[in-house]
Amino acid sequence: MDDMRYLEIDVTAQTNKMTARGVDVFYGDTHAIKAVDVDILDKTVTAFIGPSGCGKSTFLRCLNRMNDTIDICRVKGTILLDGEDIYDPKVDSVQLRAKVGMVFQKPNPFPKSIYDNVAYGPKIHGLTRNKAELDEVVETSLRRAAIWDEVKDRLQSPGTGLSGGQQQRLCIARAIATSPEVLLMDEPCSALDPIATAQVEELIDELRSQFSVVIVTHSMQQAARVSQRTAFFHLGNLVEYGETGQIFTAPKDPRTESYITGRIG
C-alpha cells in the first residue's frame, strides 16, 4: 500500500494506560493542580504543554509518585495504572517507578561506567539471573536508546564522559532497562543541541511501539512533532486535552490559542 500511514499505530484504538480523576496537588497552602482529569493512552506519546509554573511538571511527577519525596506536597484524587490505584498504601513506590520510568531535564548519569548505569536498575530489581542475561538487557536497552553503536567499544568508560546528547540517551537507556510500561520525560531535550534533540525525538517515536510516553516540553514545536495527544495546562488547570493535530490547527479554548500562537494572554 502506498499510504505510509497504514504503518502507523492507530492511536484512537489504544486503551487507557493511566487514568487520572479529580487530581489536586497542594504545596503547603499553594493549590498547584486543580481537579485534573486525564487519560494517558497506551502506546501513545502524550505531551504536556503550558507556561512555566502551570503545573505540568508537578502533574507529571504525580504519575510515578515522585512528589512523595517532597514533605509539604499533598496529592488528592485518583490516579490509576491499568486500573490499579497507584496511591494505594499497598503499592510500593519503588516498584511503581520501575513500571513508570522517568527521564529528567538535565542528563544525570550515575558516576559509574556506561555499563553500570544501565545495569543498575535491572540489578536492584532482580530482573536478571546471571551476567549473560544482564549483558543482554544492557545491550538491548542501549540499542533501543539508539546509542549502542557509539558506546559498544567503551562500555567500561564513565557515563559522565559522554557528550550531553549521548548522556541523555544513556539516561533513556537506563530508564527503559527495567522494561517500564510508561516513560515520563520532563523536558528531555532542553539541554541538547538540535541534532541530539532530533535523535531523542526519533527515539521517542520508536519507544511508542512499546510503551506510553508522557513528555513535558516548553517547545511547542517539539510537542507538535512527537506527540499524538496534547494537554495544555494553565494556572494549575487542565485547559484543553485533545488530538495533537486538532490542538495545533483548531484549538477550542481561547487560552490554548493564545498560548500556542505566542500571544499575551
Added chain:
Amino acid sequence: MQKDPHIARAFDRDLEAVQALVLKMGGLVEAALLDAAVALETRDDELAAAIRAGDKAIDALEEQINVEAARIIALRAPTAGDLRTVLTVMKIAASLERCGDYAKNLAKRSVVLSQMPQIGGAAGAIRRMAKAVESQLKDALDSLIQRDVELAANVRARDAEVDQMYNALFREFLTHMMEDPRNISACMHLHFIAKNIERVGDHATGIAEQVIYLVTGALPEEARPKADMTTSVKGVQS
C-alpha cells in the same frame, strides 16, 4: 481579528502585510471585472486593452503573497488561528488570480464582440451580473478582514441569485441562437462571458467559505443553495 498581539510584534506585522497584499489584489480584481463589463457595454476597446495589460499586476501579487506565506511558514511556524490565516490567504490569492483571468478573458471577448451586432440587452444584463458578483467578492474580502462569519455566510447564500441571473442569460442566448443562426457567434462569446462571471461568483463563495474555516476552524457543513439549472436544459420553445 485576533484581539491580542503576538509577543513577537514582527509576527503581527508579517501577518498583516500578507493580508494587505490580498486586499490589494482583491481591489484590482474587482476593478478589472467592473471595467471589463463596462468595456463590453460601451464597446470601449481601449479600456479592454488596459484590463488585459493589468492582469500582470494581479498575477505578480499572487506570487508575492505565496512568497510571503512561505516565508511566514518557514520562519514563524504558525499554529492554530495564525496557521489558518496563512493557509486561507494562499487559497484566496489563488482564487483571486483565477478571477483576474476571467476578467481578462471578458476583456478579450469584448474586443471581438465590439465588431458584431448587439444582442438585445445582453451587455446591460451582463454588467448587472458583474456588479452583483463584484459586490459578493467585496463582501467576501470584507468578511476576511473583519473575521465576520455572518457576512461570509451571507455571501455564500447570495450565490443563488447570481446563478439565477446566469440561468436567465443562458435561456436568452439560446433563444437568440435559435431565432437566427447569425447570432450564434456573438451569443457563444456572450455565453462564455456569463459563465465566467458566474464562476467568479463561485470563487467569491469559496473565499467566504475559507473565511468561515479561518474563524471557526471548520468549513461550513450544510450544502449551500444552488440555482444553476442549465445543466438540465434541453431546449427552449421559440
